[in-house]
Amino acid sequence: MSVASSVLVPYASYLRVYEPLAAFPEPERSHWARYARRSRTPGAQEELRRSLADLLPTPPVPVPVHESGEAFVAHLDGAVVVCPWRTRLRGWLALEELVAEGYPGAVLDAMLPPVVRAQVAADHERWLARNPDARPWIRTAVWQVPVRWFALFGDEDRQYEPGVPKEGDGAGRAPVLRYRTTMAQARRRLARALRALRESIDDGPMTEGLIDVGRWLEEFHPRAMVELDFGGLVHVVSEEWLAEERSAARLAEGIAALRAGDGEAANEAYGHLAERWRAIRDLRFAN
Numbered sequence: 639m640s641v642a643s644s645v646l647v648p649y650a651s652y653l654r655v656y657e658p659l660a661a662f663p664e665p666e667r668s669h670w671a672r673y674a675r676r677s678r679t680p681g682a683q684e685e686l687r688r689s690l691a692d693l694l695p696t697p698p699v700p701v702p703v704h705e706s707g708e709a710f711v712a713h714l715d716g717a718v719v720v721c722p723w724r725t726r727l728r729g730w731l732a733l734e735e736l737v738a739e740g741y742p743g744a745v746l747d748a749m750l751p752p753v754v755r756a757q758v759a760a761d762h763e764r765w766l767a768r769n770p771d772a773r774p775w776i777r778t779a780v781w782q783v784p785v786r787w788f789a790l791f792g793d794e795d796r797q798y799e800p801g802v803p804k805e806g807d808g809a810g811r812a813p814v815l816r817y818r819t820t821m822a823q824a825r826r827r828l829a830r831a832l833r834a835l836r837e838s839i840d841d842g843p844m845t846e847g848l849i850d851v852g853r854w855l856e857e858f859h860p861r862a863m864v865e866l867d868f869g870g871l872v873h874v875v876s877e878e879w880l881a882e883e884r885s886a887a888r889l890a891e892g893i894a895a896l897r898a899g900d901g902e903a904a905n906e907a908y909g910h911l912a913e914r915w916r917a918i919r920d921l922r923f924a925n
Contacts, residue, residue, distance in 0.1 A: 649870040649922075653777040653787050653851075655821070656712050656719035661859035674711045674718045681710075685723055700750055701729035701758050714820070714863045721775045721865075728774050730762040773857050781922045785889060785911050786847035787866055789831040790824040790855075791817040793887035800877060813872045815880050821855065821862040828852050831889075834896040838904070874921055885911055 659667050659674075673679070685708070706725040711718065733755070737746065746755070766772070779787075795817040804810030819827075828848055835845045855864070872880060892907030 648780050649874050650778050650780045651783040651787075651869050651871055652865075652867045653779075654710065654721045654865045654867065655775050655855070655858045656710065656714065656721040656863040656865065657775070657859045658714075658717055658719050658861050661862070662720075669707065670709060670720045670722075671718075673707075673709060674720060679711050680708055685725070700733055700754065701761070702726045712818075712863060712865075714861075717861075719863050723776070724774050727772055728776060728778070730758065730765075731774060732778070733758060734762075773854065775858075777854070781871075781919050782915050783866065783868065783871070783885065784847065785885070785908075785915060786844060786851060788817075788886040788889040788911075789828055789848060789893070790851070790864055791819050791866060791886040792823075792827070792890060793884060795819045795823075796884075796886065798880065798883075800881070801872075813877055813880055815868040815872060815883060817866040817886060819864055821858060821860055821864055824864040825852070825855060828855070830897075831893050834893050838896045838899075838901070871918065875918065885914070 659671055662670055702725055704726065706723040708723045708725075710721040710723070712721075713719065733750075737755075750758075797814070797816050797818060799814040801813035802811040828851065832845065832848050832852070835841075835848070868880070888907050888911055892904045892911075895901075895903035895907060
């Protein structure tokens with residue numbers, strides 16, 4: 639394992655949806671069309687730095703006052719697709735999740751004073767009244783990639799770029815590991831996985847997680863692109879670990895074994911994945 643750098647926290651992975659311009663109403667469509675023509679658009683690390691900067695003031699600013707006008711931009715079959723950051727919405731949702739996880743009151747008060755949390759909650763409630771159908775284009779997981787996310791992808795969707803070490807004054811580059819597929823493929827794979835699980839075992843956390851992801855995907859344009867980005871996790875594992883990482887293929891093997899009635903092989907595949915990602919999650923407690 640490589641040494642974690644405090645500059646690159648959090649060690650998070652991301653599940654993103656990039657939609658075609660046609661999915662957005664005006665005037666937002668024109669905004670993203672102009673935005674996509676920029677010579678350079680900010681990346682994930684820049685988004686992270688901006689978010690961390692908001693936590694430095696006293697009291698901190700857990701949720702931006704204004705929504706971000708930034709997005710990630712990619713191309714699918716020659717067409718521009720965009721993934722809006724929606725930093726304000728994701729901030730509200732992240733704070734709700736933090737409270738729901740049951741942190742002791744004293745810990746929450748130390749991180750975010752009660753008056754700040756109350757103001758943020760009131761702002762979110764007013765905003766939801768005007769935007770009842772809002773949903774984020776990005777889901778985040780810290781210190782892991784949820785195994786259910788791999789059900790959306792095949793090994794052929796995997797894109798790995800080794801890192802480039804820094805030499806002298808030259809800029810280095812961190813490794814990149816991500817999966818990209820079409821929305822149609824992601825939905826088909828998820829449906830097959832759900833069917834195999836329901837026909838073989840009782841409903842459990844894996845089934846419930848896939849249902850949740852499936853409902854989220856249904857909110858987006860059918861010609862969108864789905865991306866799983868290992869994000870900051872590339873900084874806490876070795877390049878050898880990344881080069882041999884094949885969790886999507888391993889989960890596909892387990893699903894295929896379930897469909898074939900081979901419960902032993904399915905359990906072996908899932909057990910391997912669970913142990914592999916448990917080892918990563920445990921790194922949060924390392925010093």
